[in-house]
Amino acid sequence: MTYRLIYTADxxxxxxxxxxxxxxxxxxxxxxFIRTLRGRMKSLKTYAKRCPLAPENGRRGFEIRHLIYGNYRILFTITARTVTVLEIRHGARQPLA
Structure with a gap:
C-alpha cells in the first residue's frame, strides 16, 4: 500500500x-544530510509499518511510530491512507510528553 505523506510545520x-x-x-x-533525511521520510510512503512504536506511543490518543536516521528520530503516525510526520527530534532529547 502507498500512503500519502504529510509533514507538519514543525x-x-x-x-x-x-x-x-x-x-x-x-x-x-x-x-x-537533509536530502538523505527527506529520502528516509519519503520511504514511509511505502514502508511505514516497518518502523517500531516510539517511546511516546500511548501518551496521546493515536499510535506514534519512529524512524531513526543518524542521531535523529522521525516521529510519525499512520491513518487509513496517510502518514503524517509529526516531528524530528534529536535522540538525546527527552521523549515527548
Whole structure:
C-alpha cells in the first residue's frame, strides 16, 4: 500500500534548523544530510509499518511510530491512507510528553 505523506510545520522548521546547525561546519554535508533525511521520510510512503512504536506511543490518543536516521528520530503516525510526520527530534532529547 502507498500512503500519502504529510509533514507538519514543525517538521519543516526542524529541517531548516538541522541544516543550519550542520552547515556551520560544512554546508555540503548539511545539504547531503537533509536530502538523505527527506529520502528516509519519503520511504514511509511505502514502508511505514516497518518502523517500531516510539517511546511516546500511548501518551496521546493515536499510535506514534519512529524512524531513526543518524542521531535523529522521525516521529510519525499512520491513518487509513496517510502518514503524517509529526516531528524530528534529536535522540538525546527527552521523549515527548
Amino acid at each position: 517538521v519543516e522548521k526542524s529541517l531548516r534548523l538541522i541544516r543550519a546547525y550542520i552547515a556551520r561546519d560544512n554546508s555540503r554535508i548539511a545539504l547531503h
